[in-house]
Amino acid sequence: MKKKADISFYNTLNRSKEPFEPVREGNASIYTCGPTADRRIHIGECRRFVFSDLVCRHLSYRGLRVNHAMNITDFDDKTIAGAEAEGVSLEAFTDRYVGHFLSDLEALNIRPADHYPRAAEHVDDMVAIARRLHDKGYAYEKLRSLYFSISAFEEYGKLSGIDLDKIRLGATVDLDEYEKNNPRDFTLLKRARLSELKRGHYVPTPWGNVRPSWHIQCAAMSMKYLGETFDIHTSGSELIFPHNENESAIARALSGKPLARCWLHCERVLGSEAGGKTEEGGLPTLEELMNAGHSPREIRYWLATAHYRRPLHFSHDRLEQARSALKRIDAFVWALRHVDGETGYPEIDQLLYDLRQGFVSAMDDDLNMPRAMACLFDMIKRINRLMDESRISRKDAGRILETVEGIDSVVGIFDFTPKQYSPEVEALMRERRAARKAGDFEKADRLRKQLTDMGISVHDTEKVTAS
């Protein structure tokens, strides 16, 4: 049987691949930095969530019980600004985007997490953490905001590899607006603005009427749902510094223990147009891509089959390549479904074993999806050849489908639902079959054209006409 420590991940914390060893054997606790509920998610965020989905699905395929929590930031500058701009309540505003978010995840075939904690519902937990940090001397108040004191915390910078003495101060912060003791300190609780006070967007604390910062939100919710130390924290490379570093510092200062054993960071999606830098905000949203005619399935395929630690350049062309690859996969499944031979292939066991082993070992090796997919396509080619030679029995085909379904419980890109056609399409196909049989190819071609125009591609085989 399989050994335990076969799975390894590239841990950002140590910058190396390490064997995955869960805190509790047979279980995996995973936290993912979720979205802000103020707009539709863009392709870069989709990538992060498809990635955390692959982590969860693979661990679960490998027999672990996965507990996955993903936060939703619904109480921050952006959501408050969005609600005010529309003149609706914060809750109504964020509810709408949370709803969009969940349906976007579903479209991308992402399995639901076990918990989706919302920041607005966990403010008390955050304030409690702030209080404990204050008591321990890691936090100080300044003009009714509470800051984390980096000088009190020696390990700061380990995750991101940043040397605080060397970074450029004030590059993106207007130093005049802040009153920190040290400009490198970060905010835990931020004093509420007048407009926020008026609308009740604040929480009273001993230090003043405040709002929790993003960093303390993630720290509080991850620990609440997964404990002081959990197995895996997934995030995006652009969030390593300062967010994940700060989150980690809060937890470490608080409990003396690491927040997560393993930190996984997915690379970004970059705009490729014009070769220049593209603002992340400039990336298309999932909604826009779907409106442009890209199926969420091909978007998932494109995102999932790339290696997560390599940046991805967005382009419509690449999504179309994904679409073609999916067609090959669909044709394969279709062909398997229509195998009706009785003669079995004697080495089918070996073939299926090789496929599963190849796939699993590629995925165990830091989720090497390109390699895993190569195994899959290699197998598709071999089976296609055998089917061409009528060396696969119906029973074999069923077993192949079973194995592939197992693999797809990780990848999530196959379409196993049998095609259903409208009566109109069925009638046209019947009519065309009859025309071909009668040798009326002119009519058959006309009907084929008609079907093609309806988006149905027609393939003739010996016995069946289908698409």
Added chain:
RNA sequence: GGCGGCAUAGCCAAGUGGUAAGGCAACGGCCUGCAAAGCCGAUAUUCUCCGGUUCGAAUCCGGAUGCCGCCUCCA
């Protein structure tokens, strides 16, 4: 200025010391009424460039060039 990453066929992309996976596109053939799909075949003597280590390097070391990300407003 600091830290980090990447450069493999027309495109996408694995491969971290043993003689270049896989996908898309294009080409020749089989099959087909014609197609499509599928199959077969041919496609990088070579991995940005220059040195070095080694019996052996896309893989290790040094250097050059190019591209990219992050560097505490918020998330």
